[in-house]
Amino acid sequence: MKGHGRKIIQLGIPIIEGPPEDDNQRETRVEVVPMLLHDLFDRLSQRKSYLPNQIIVLLTTTMRSLLVLQGKSADVAKLAIPATRSLNGSSNGGSSLVDEKSTDSARPSVGVSRVQTPAMATYNSPPLPPPPLAAAGEGEHPRHHLRGFLSHETCKELEFVHRSCGAAGYRPSVVSTSLPHLAATGCGHLILPFVPVRERLRDAVESAFSCPFDLFVEFTGLISWCKGASIGWHSDDNKPYLKQRAFTAVCYLNDHGKDYKGGILQFQDGEPSCITPVAGDVVIYTADNRNNHCVDEVTEGERLTLTLWFTRDSACDEDPKLLSFLSKTSLSYEPVHKKCCIPLPASDNMYWFSYNQSGFDIRCARVHILGFCFHTSMDEENNFVVSAEDDPIELLGKPLRLGREDGVFDKIFANGLHALQVVQFYYWKAPELAAKRKQSPSGSGSACHPARQSRGTKLALPCNHGLEQIIFGLYKNVDIEFVWNDFELAVSMWEDYSEELQRKLLTFLPYWLSSEAIFVDNSIFPQNQVENFGFVWLCILESFYM
Ligand SMILES: O=C(O)CCC(=O)C(=O)O
Numbered sequence: 249m250k251g252h253g254r255k256i257i258q259l260g261i262p263i264i265e266g267p268p269e270d271d272n273q274r275e276t277r278v279e280v281v282p283m284l285l286h287d288l289f290d291r292l293s294q295r296k297s298y299l300p301n302q303i304i305v306l307l308t309t310t311m312r313s314l315l316v317l318q319g320k321s322a323d324v325a326k327l328a329i330p331a332t333r334s335l336n337g338s339s340n341g342g343s344s345l346v347d348e349k350s351t352d353s354a355r356p357s358v359g360v361s362r363v364q365t366p367a368m369a370t371y372n373s374p375p376l377p378p379p380p381l382a383a384a385g386e387g388e389h390p391r392h393h394l395r396g397f398l399s400h401e402t403c404k405e406l407e408f409v410h411r412s413c414g415a416a417g418y419r420p421s422v423v424s425t426s427l428p429h430l431a432a433t434g435c436g437h438l439i440l441p442f443v444p445v446r447e448r449l450r451d452a453v454e455s456a457f458s459c460p461f462d463l464f465v466e467f468t469g470l471i472s473w474c475k476g477a478s479i480g481w482h483s484d485d486n487k488p489y490l491k492q493r494a495f496t497a498v499c500y501l502n503d504h505g506k507d508y509k510g511g512i513l514q515f516q517d518g519e520p521s522c523i524t525p526v527a528g529d530v531v532i533y534t535a536d537n538r539n540n541h542c543v544d545e546v547t548e549g550e551r552l553t554l555t556l557w558f559t560r561d562s563a564c565d566e567d568p569k570l571l572s573f574l575s576k577t578s579l580s581y582e583p584v585h586k587k588c589c590i591p592l593p594a595s596d597n598m599y600w601f602s603y604n605q606s607g608f609d610i611r612c613a614r615v616h617i618l619g620f621c622f623h624t625s626m627d628e629e630n631n632f633v634v635s636a637e638d639d640p641i642e643l644l645g646k647p648l649r650l651g652r653e654d655g656v657f658d659k660i661f662a663n664g665l666h667a668l669q670v671v672q673f674y675y676w677k678a679p680e681l682a683a684k685r686k687q688s689p690s691g692s693g694s695a696c697h698p699a700r701q702s703r704g705t706k707l708a709l710p711c712n713h714g715l716e717q718i719i720f721g722l723y724k725n726v727d728i729e730f731v732w733n734d735f736e737l738a739v740s741m742w743e744d745y746s747e748e749l750q751r752k753l754l755t756f757l758p759y760w761l762s763s764e765a766i767f768v769d770n771s772i773f774p775q776n777q778v779e780n781f782g783f784v785w786l787c788i789l790e791s792f793y794m
């Protein structure tokens with residue numbers, strides 16, 4: 249529902265909270281709701297899925313469409329009503345507001361007369377909500393430290409995505425997982441955990457820096473800063489090709505001191521002058537040279553962040569590019585098709601982590617430090633032999649098994665990335681799996697699973713195990729007892745988790761594609777048919793206005 253250069257005209261009566269701004273020069277156009285929309289308007293505002301203090305505001309944009317805004321009445325009205333303000337397109341919890349440069353050219357196609365309602369007689373333009381954090385950090389160095397912004401569970405889920413999918417980063421000693429990388433490696437469904445986080449962050453940045461509905465996400469990525477990683481003094485828009493960046497949001501997903509050493513973020517001037525990362529905290533700042541900053545070298549462990557850049561330039565919006573990727577990769581799967589969730593590795597060199605003239609494959613390292621190794625998928629009697637000219641790393645793209653100590657798990661994984669994803673899922677869910685086992689009547693958990701027969705041969709891969717330990721092995725926080733039965737349960741839980749995300753993705757994608765924006769809309773998942781009502785009506789109205 250994003251649109252650019254289109255006009256907003258509000259239909260209906262403005263909702264004003266508090267005194268109107270002394271701003272007579274700002275004319276606001278409010279049209280009466282055309283008769284034919286009354287019924288729709290009433291029924292939409294009775295939708296059961298909204299909280300009592302939420303309403304729907306209908307806005308016409310061009311002669312061809314209507315937008316439905318969902319939100320708290322006063323908030324929506326404050327943002328929607330100042331039609332003379334230039335507002336960029338945006339999606340907000342399934343709602344959208346569309347940019348207009350002038351108010352005069354677009355009138356609804358239905359004949360509406362400009363009627364002054366009692367509320368309008370005194371109405372000019374209500375004040376925008378005050379940026380909640382403005383006092384704390386605005387000024388010469390606009391920045392804010394938002395504590396506890398992300399929940400523990402969100403941090404853990406994003407960590408799972410990163411440790412299962414990350415590839416070598418754009419700088420030395422860095423591993424990264426960008427959203428296009430997920431889409432390109434058959435993991436488009438793993439974008440879903442990011443969606444509400446992106447939206448909340450964009451709202452927080454727009455609110456903190458008083459630019460409602462102004463921003464697009466330019467980049468979203470998970471980044472591991474490993475031993476040796478650092479960045480010197482810079483601003484985030486300091487290259488000609490980065491000038492579109494207006495704001496940065498860095499979310500910390502693990503803890504300085506506990507998970508790694510070093511990696512303090514420092515600002516050259518202003519307050520706060522340095523940020524010691526704590527899981528769940530977020531720092532937001534303008535990307536320009538009012539916020540020159542650096543990150544101290546990480547000396548041990550793995551510093552994990554989710555970094556977003558925001559832009560005002562719709563041409564740099566990440567969503568349309570991502571959607572074009574997703575429509576090519578994810579739409580080709582049927583939701584019931586099991587293969588839909590099997591990751592498809594990128595080229596092998598993207599998983600090569602180089603360090604001081606040595607290195608390792610990131611997929612291998614991630615399973616090794618958790619006590620696993622890759623085995624061929626063949627039984628020993630099949631005499632599986634790797635020909636001398638084959639690059640052994642290529643075997644990670646082929647079916648394989650997972651081994652641990654003296655056992656090999658029975659299941660054949662489609663490739664190394666698939667196996668890695670299940671291993672990471674097991675460690676993410678280990679406490680839950682152990683609790684389930686303890687609750688089940690038979691579950692002492694000590695039973696030796698038949699999977700532990702010896703099968704296949706261990707893949708001999710050219711990896712520097714010592715280096716793997718140094719880079720990923722410290723602070724691995726694995727104090728859980730490994731149980732094969734739990735691991736087997738993790739395989740089916742991983743399938744359920746992935747299929748559920750895939751199902752959601754396929755449900756969301758048509759809406760995302762038609763609006764060229766990625767957003768959360770809980771109403772797409774109706775509890776019952778009534779809740780889906782708005783969308784149905786919107787579609788009917790769109791065709792009506794065509
Ligand atoms: O991770 C951080 O704390 C800041 C990262 C940063 O400065 C950057 O990626 O440009």
Ligand SMILES: [Fe+2]
Nearest residue numbers: 482483484541
């Ligand atoms: Fe930076």
